[in-house]
Amino acid sequence: xxxxxxxxxxxxxxxxxxxxxxxxxxxxxxxxxxxxxxxxxxxxxxxxxxxxxxxxxxxxxxxxxxxxxxxxxxxxxxxxxxxxxxxxxxxxxxxxxxxxxxxxxxxxxxxxxxxxxxxxxxxxxxxxxxxxxxxxxxxxxxxxx
Amino acid sequence: xxxxxxxxxxxxxxxxxxxxxxxxxxxxxxxxxxxxxxxxxxxxxxxxxxxxxxxxxxxxxxxxxxxxxxxxxxxxxxxxxxxxxxxxxxxxxxxxxxxxxxxxxxxxxxxxxxxxxxxxxxxxxxxxxxxxxxxxxxxxxxxxxxxxxxxxxxxxxxxxxxxxxxxxxxxxxxxxxx
Numbered sequence: 001x002x003x004x005x006x007x008x009x010x011x012x013x014x015x016x017x018x019x020x021x022x023x024x025x026x027x028x029x030x031x032x033x034x035x036x037x038x039x040x041x042x043x044x045x046x047x048x049x050x051x052x053x054x055x056x057x058x059x060x061x062x063x064x065x066x067x068x069x070x071x072x073x074x075x076x077x078x079x080x081x082x083x084x085x086x087x088x089x090x091x092x093x094x095x096x097x098x099x100x101x102x103x104x105x106x107x108x109x110x111x112x113x114x115x116x117x118x119x120x121x122x123x124x125x126x127x128x129x130x131x132x133x134x135x136x137x138x139x140x141x142x143x144x145x
Numbered sequence: 146x147x148x149x150x151x152x153x154x155x156x157x158x159x160x161x162x163x164x165x166x167x168x169x170x171x172x173x174x175x176x177x178x179x180x181x182x183x184x185x186x187x188x189x190x191x192x193x194x195x196x197x198x199x200x201x202x203x204x205x206x207x208x209x210x211x212x213x214x215x216x217x218x219x220x221x222x223x224x225x226x227x228x229x230x231x232x233x234x235x236x237x238x239x240x241x242x243x244x245x246x247x248x249x250x251x252x253x254x255x256x257x258x259x260x261x262x263x264x265x266x267x268x269x270x271x272x273x274x275x276x277x278x279x280x281x282x283x284x285x286x287x288x289x290x291x292x293x294x295x296x297x298x299x300x301x302x303x304x305x306x307x308x309x310x311x312x313x314x315x316x317x318x319x320x321x322x323x
Binding site: 033 | 214
């Protein structure tokens with residue numbers, strides 16, 4: 001390990017410095033460059049603080065049953081595409097027409113909540129169906145202890 | 146064949162030999178065979194190329210879509226969104242440059258140091274996400290739809306870290322004393 005304390009600091013600094021202009025050019029010129037400001041909500045998405053402010057919300061967990069059983073938003077119902085036929089009836093029994101519905105999945109990358117929300121909008125012809133931005137991760141960060 | 150470029154003359158036994166002439170006379174051809182690589186050298190070379198290639202690929206594939214990698218970074222919920230963009234464009238280049246340095250055997254110890262520290266950081270990040278019950282993709286090789294597999298990611302990163310640390314050790318063992 002002695003070599004780590006003699007030679008490589010200058011070499012490391014050189015490599016790290018070389019990456020700076022390359023990264024700057026990527027950030028400026030890349031067609032898929034990162035978004036520097038927080039991305040705007042997409043149609044049908046809702047922020048957690050807004051949903052919490054509504055009070056009477058029916059939470060729907062669009063993840064797998066195993067993930068749901070590991071932990072979910074208190075009061076949430078499981079409704080995923082894999083078990084749609086059976087779980088949809090549970091949802092219909094719990095939902096009151098006019099009640100706002102917020103669907104969530106794991107995080108920002110998953111598509112399950114978007115898919116479940118799309119199917120619900122088709123089935124119920126209701127506009128008060130939203131997708132939670134950031135999903136379960138956002139809940140864990142903002143609300144869970 | 147007249148390897149030495151000289152005239153051929155007959156010997157008493159009837160065979161022929163080369164008689165070096167000109168420049169070849171001053172510098173006779175020596176037919177040394179290169180010594181075969183030792184197992185340590187072969188291991189060191191393969192490890193360096195494999196790990197260098199791995200990081201070069203890993204960084205390169207992230208650079209194809211930095212915006213998607215930014216989401217992976219943000220999902221770890223450890224840095225504010227405003228910083229995730231910098232990480233998403235800087236980290237892949239560090240991986241690419243260090244990977245290329247390993248392959249080319251340039252700045253070898255510097256690249257090993259950076260990549261080793263990165264692997265320690267990745268292990269801590271994955272462990273932290275695991276402990277917090279987050280649903281993240283590791284972001285190791287671009288965007289992945291597969292769910293989290295924290296033990297596998299940690300084991301893989303530990304193996305890469307071990308390989309990285311072995312590279313300078315094998316290099317020192319096989320290089321002539323400096």
